[in-house]
Amino acid sequence: MAFSSPKCPHSSSHFAPSRAPCGNLRDRAFAAPASLQSSPKHLLTRLTSQCKAATASTTTAKETTPNGGLLTIPSSSKACRDIAGISTREEEYTVSITVVGASGDLAKKKIFPALFALYDEGSLPKHFTIFGYARSKMTDAELRNMVSKTLTCRLDKRENCGEKMDQFLKRCFYHSGQYNSEQNFADLDKKLKEHEGGKLSNRIFYLSIPPNIFIDVVKCASKSASSTNGWTRVIVEKPFGRDYESSAALTRGLKEYLVEDQIFRIDHYLGKELVENLSVLRFSNLVFEPLWSRQYIRNVQLIFSEEFGTEGRGGYFDNYGIIRDVMQNHLLQILALFAMETPASLDAEDIRNEKVKVIRSIKPLQLENVVIGQYKSHKKRGITYPAYTDDRTVPSDSLTPTFAAAALFIDNARWDGVPFLMKAGKALHTRRAEIRVQFRHVPGNLYKRSFGTDLDRATNELVIRVQPDEAIYLRINNKIPGLGMRLDHSDLNLHYAARYPKEIPDAYERLLLDAIEGERRLFIRSDELDSAWELFTPLLKELEEKKVAPELYPYGSRGPVGAHYLAAKYNVRWGDTNALE
Numbered sequence: 223m224a225f226s227s228p229k230c231p232h233s234s235s236h237f238a239p240s241r242a243p244c245g246n247l248r249d250r251a252f253a254a255p256a257s258l259q260s261s262p263k264h265l266l267t268r269l270t271s272q273c274k275a276a277t278a279s280t281t282t283a284k285e286t287t288p289n290g291g292l293l294t295i296p297s298s299s300k301a302c303r304d305i306a307g308i309s310t311r312e313e314e315y316t317v318s319i320t321v322v323g324a325s326g327d328l329a330k331k332k333i334f335p336a337l338f339a340l341y342d343e344g345s346l347p348k349h350f351t352i353f354g355y356a357r358s359k360m361t362d363a364e365l366r367n368m369v370s371k372t373l374t375c376r377l378d379k380r381e382n383c384g385e386k387m388d389q390f391l392k393r394c395f396y397h398s399g400q401y402n403s404e405q406n407f408a409d410l411d412k413k414l415k416e417h418e419g420g421k422l423s424n425r426i427f428y429l430s431i432p433p434n435i436f437i438d439v440v441k442c443a444s445k446s447a448s449s450t451n452g453w454t455r456v457i458v459e460k461p462f463g464r465d466y467e468s469s470a471a472l473t474r475g476l477k478e479y480l481v482e483d484q485i486f487r488i489d490h491y492l493g494k495e496l497v498e499n500l501s502v503l504r505f506s507n508l509v510f511e512p513l514w515s516r517q518y519i520r521n522v523q524l525i526f527s528e529e530f531g532t533e534g535r536g537g538y539f540d541n542y543g544i545i546r547d548v549m550q551n552h553l554l555q556i557l558a559l560f561a562m563e564t565p566a567s568l569d570a571e572d573i574r575n576e577k578v579k580v581i582r583s584i585k586p587l588q589l590e591n592v593v594i595g596q597y598k599s600h601k602k603r604g605i606t607y608p609a610y611t612d613d614r615t616v617p618s619d620s621l622t623p624t625f626a627a628a629a630l631f632i633d634n635a636r637w638d639g640v641p642f643l644m645k646a647g648k649a650l651h652t653r654r655a656e657i658r659v660q661f662r663h664v665p666g667n668l669y670k671r672s673f674g675t676d677l678d679r680a681t682n683e684l685v686i687r688v689q690p691d692e693a694i695y696l697r698i699n700n701k702i703p704g705l706g707m708r709l710d711h712s713d714l715n716l717h718y719a720a721r722y723p724k725e726i727p728d729a730y731e732r733l734l735l736d737a738i739e740g741e742r743r744l745f746i747r748s749d750e751l752d753s754a755w756e757l758f759t760p761l762l763k764e765l766e767e768k769k770v771a772p773e774l775y776p777y778g779s780r781g782p783v784g785a786h787y788l789a790a791k792y793n794v795r796w797g798d799t800n801a802l803e
């Protein structure tokens with residue numbers, strides 16, 4: 223038995239942020255098309271039945287209009303629901319969110335705080351219930367106590383926030399159960415029903431658990447706790463497998479109980495403000511799109527670094543390594559958004575189609591275009607920082623990379639020959655995630671004498687700093703004011719903290735809200751996942767089969783020097799470590 227089909231599994235994206243779920247929350251600004259209002263009765267009748275039958279596999283209602291045009295209406299839209307006569311008044315439905323693995327680190331650190339932030343800003347539906355589910359024995363009060371320790375008042379730092387927290391915590395409950403027990407999920411179902419009070423019930427199961435138990439949970443929840451009259455969605459946390467085969471097996475397992483539209487695979491980097499802004503920057507600014515190709519761009523750098531090691535997560539990390547942990551997902555997703563062609567619309571499927579195309583156009587990764595590293599112990603100012611292998615959960619002879627750099631090439635007309643350099647590492651000197659776009663030298667530059675021989679110092683560079691301290695800045699050359707002719711480099715800087723004093727929501731807030739609303743744009747589709755693993759699996763296998771030893775780098779350093787040689791091979795300097803910074 224599969225989960226009951228979502229009533230309105232799909233929603234279209236609009237340029238302006240629009241927040242409407244499948245019949246829930248605030249309504250999207252979706253007006254019934256004018257052509258519909260004057261449509262003949264038979265057309266309306268057919269649309270009505272399509273909207274009513276909006277199942278997991280039907281993402282849009284489509285009809286040919288009398289003048290031969292194609293009318294498509296997202297089945298989640300108000301227009302579709304209005305046509306179908308589906309009532310969606312807030313009084314009549316509930317959303318229940320079950321955090322499976324509620325006793326764990328991610329639930330405490332990210333999921334409950336994000337849910338509270340959504341509640342605090344009034345983004346959760348009127349009737350919602352949150353359940354924590356895990357094996358640990360806990361009462362509702364103990365769950366609330368645990369959760370309360372990690373909630374923060376992002377919006378309202380005054381007394382009011384305390385009240386809001388209390389109200390939120392009253393809507394949080396706990397159910398202890400095994401992950402493979404249908405009976406335990408049936409007991410959860412009973413409790414959920416009590417809270418839903420006979421209303422139309424929509425349910426989300428957030429799998430915040432190790433991946434080896436995903437299928438058990440999906441099976442039990444599907445058989446015993448799926449909504450019978452609304453939609454049921456499952457949010458899945460990475461890792462989605464550790465290579466092509468295991469990922470495909472996981473997808474097959476999930477699809478025994480779910481259809482693709484019910485699966486929301488999280489890559490939380492897609493929920494980061496500046497990653498979401500990437501398409502806006504490209505496609506809404508005339509000045510950038512014409513430059514976005516091999517003609518003007520010399521190289522693109524995608525950089526992720528953390529100033530702490532794998533402390534506490536060594537057991538997990540040693541089975542994955544930095545390529546699987548960060549490159550195959552977060553950095554590749556950013557690359558895809560950066561390099562894709564213009565999508566036909568902002569609809570989730572159109573965007574994901576373009577992302578898949580560009581990932582599939584990347585040339586196979588060559589071992590000689592990859593550098594791996596592992597951090598070693600380092601003493602600084604009297605403090606000794608541990609080596610990766612000092613972690614007791616990591617084998618002392620582990621070859622797992624905690625750092626990797628790679629040069630990728632996209633085999634298409636736009637990007638032919640442009641190196642896309644990725645670099646990701648733990649225990650480095652700083653925490654940052656950024657995209658650096660280095661432009662070509664100015665041909666026949668009149669001012670080259672003023673720059674000396676190092677023309678790189680004079681190239682324009684666009685930096686999109688995803689975190690911390692979000693910013694987008696463009697390095698330009700300008701004259702130093704005065705009577706002489708001396709040149710300088712300056713940044714045209716959109717510094718978010720200065721421009722937008724309001725705190726930026728955490729990625730998990732955006733993604734949870736999207737999942738509630740049925741917006742799939744920021745979630746990974748199964749063919750995207752397949753193409754990402756197709757790209758990285760041969761390289762990962764080669765590294766493992768050849769037992770390639772990582773270059774050791776001191777904890778807190780800038781990483782292995784091999785990364786500089788790799789960049790130099792393509793005539794590139796890393797923008798974050800050279801004198802240009």
Ligand SMILES: NC(=O)C1=CN([C@@H]2O[C@H](COP(=O)(O)OP(=O)(O)OC[C@H]3O[C@@H](n4cnc5c(N)ncnc54)[C@H](OP(=O)(O)O)[C@@H]3O)[C@@H](O)[C@H]2O)C=CC1
Nearest residue numbers: 323325326327328329356357358430431432433459460461
């Ligand atoms: N923590 C993070 O920062 C990130 C985590 N993730 C992913 O999110 C998911 C959850 O992460 P996290 O909270 O750190 O994970 P945890 O290891 O803390 O596990 C979550 C809960 O699952 C249960 N659990 C743990 N191990 C097992 C096991 N072997 N068998 C059965 N149940 C188990 C435990 O609950 P109980 O014993 O009470 O049943 C635990 O509290 C994982 O898939 C992780 O890879 C992804 C990105 C970042």
Ligand SMILES: O=C1O[C@H](COP(=O)(O)O)[C@@H](O)[C@H](O)[C@H]1O
Nearest residue numbers: 460490528547548552655689729
């Ligand atoms: O997915 C992961 O991301 C975190 C980094 O996330 P951020 O939002 O704090 O930048 C990383 O530490 C972790 O290893 C990885 O699994």
